[in-house]
Amino acid sequence: MHADQVDVPVDAVAALVAAQFPRWRGLPVRPVSSAGTVHALFRVGAEVVLRFPLRPGADSDLRAELAREQEYAVLLAAHLPVAVPEPLGLGEPGDGYPGPWAAYRWIPGAPAQLDRVGDPDVFASDLAAVVVALRGIDTGGRSWPGTGRGGPLADQDADVRAALAVSGELTDTAALAEVWDRCRAVRRDDPDVWIHADLMPGNLLVRDGRLVAVIDLGTVGVGDPAVDLMPAWNLLDAGSRETYRRALGVDDATWERGRGWALEQAINALHYYVETNPGMAGIARHTLRAVLD
Numbered sequence: 001m002h003a004d005q006v007d008v009p010v011d012a013v014a015a016l017v018a019a020q021f022p023r024w025r026g027l028p029v030r031p032v033s034s035a036g037t038v039h040a041l042f043r044v045g046a047e048v049v050l051r052f053p054l055r056p057g058a059d060s061d062l063r064a065e066l067a068r069e070q071e072y073a074v075l076l077a078a079h080l081p082v083a084v085p086e087p088l089g090l091g092e093p094g095d096g097y098p099g100p101w102a103a104y105r106w107i108p109g110a111p112a113q114l115d116r117v118g119d120p121d122v123f124a125s126d127l128a129a130v131v132v133a134l135r136g137i138d139t140g141g142r143s144w145p146g147t148g149r150g151g152p153l154a155d156q157d158a159d160v161r162a163a164l165a166v167s168g169e170l171t172d173t174a175a176l177a178e179v180w181d182r183c184r185a186v187r188r189d190d191p192d193v194w195i196h197a198d199l200m201p202g203n204l205l206v207r208d209g210r211l212v213a214v215i216d217l218g219t220v221g222v223g224d225p226a227v228d229l230m231p232a233w234n235l236l237d238a239g240s241r242e243t244y245r246r247a248l249g250v251d252d253a254t255w256e257r258g259r260g261w262a263l264e265q266a267i268n269a270l271h272y273y274v275e276t277n278p279g280m281a282g283i284a285r286h287t288l289r290a291v292l293d
Helices: 010-020 062-077 120-135 153-165 173-184 225-229 238-248 252-273 278-291
Strands: 029-032 039-044 048-053 087-091 101-105 193-195 204-207 210-214 221-223
Touching (some): 010 029, 010 039, 010 048, 010 087, 062 087, 062 101, 120 193, 120 225, 120 238, 153 173, 173 278, 193 225, 225 238, 225 252, 252 278
Antiparallel strands (some): 029 039, 039 048, 048 101, 087 101, 193 221, 204 210
16 A cells, blocks of 8 residues: 555564564464554454564554553543453564564454444444543643644645645545535634544444444544544444534534545545555545545
8 A cells, every 4th residue: 555565574573473472472472354554464363463664664663652652542441431452562673574563452343334334323422422522531731743643624725725736636626625624724722632533434344233443543643623623524424424513513614624534535535545455545435535525
């Protein structure tokens, strides 16, 4: 998917585990199929999942990022009404893999799809309860750090226009440009809150038709609450979208910024993954259709 991603051989993973986590030595190591774009996943036995960044050279502070993600997992676990990944440790670079990596307890479940959800309105309400709980965590005076999602939506204008310019054969870019112009111009008055910032279907786990976990906490931070409205368009149908909005008590301005964040994510993903990750491109197409509703 990425020009600078690395291969992560399963035998190298097994050797790293044996050397650095001897308590798991001898347990079977097997890759996990995923449409994710940031990590290669491996299960160790029945209880452990390992996350190996696909681009370990892309961030000189990668180990600090992985450590922060584990700290946030502990914070969120104390407040959210569903499970989050339980940290089990950090791995170090070694033969066969040049960067740090992370270990978590495996959470049974399947990535969210409406055909896996028993009642879409119940699912939307459950997800809204997660977002409400997340917003209720004390920020301790933190604000958006200046990078990643959660700052001024208008700051994304150059990237969105560049993506629209190369996507004319993939989607209705003229209509999307009109929506983008409207969304990015909306004024924001609400304070920064804790946000997940990547509530994609693959990061929401479903079991027995209900939401049971929110995973992949690498983007968690403080910023614009509208960012976590993205599931309204990347996953939910028209009816459950309104249920989600009502449960969150979202005003018109915040809702339109949320539409803009969903558009920003999807238009950038569509052209980038259209050849290399059909699952991610499919979600992007669904999202772009929904933001035009």
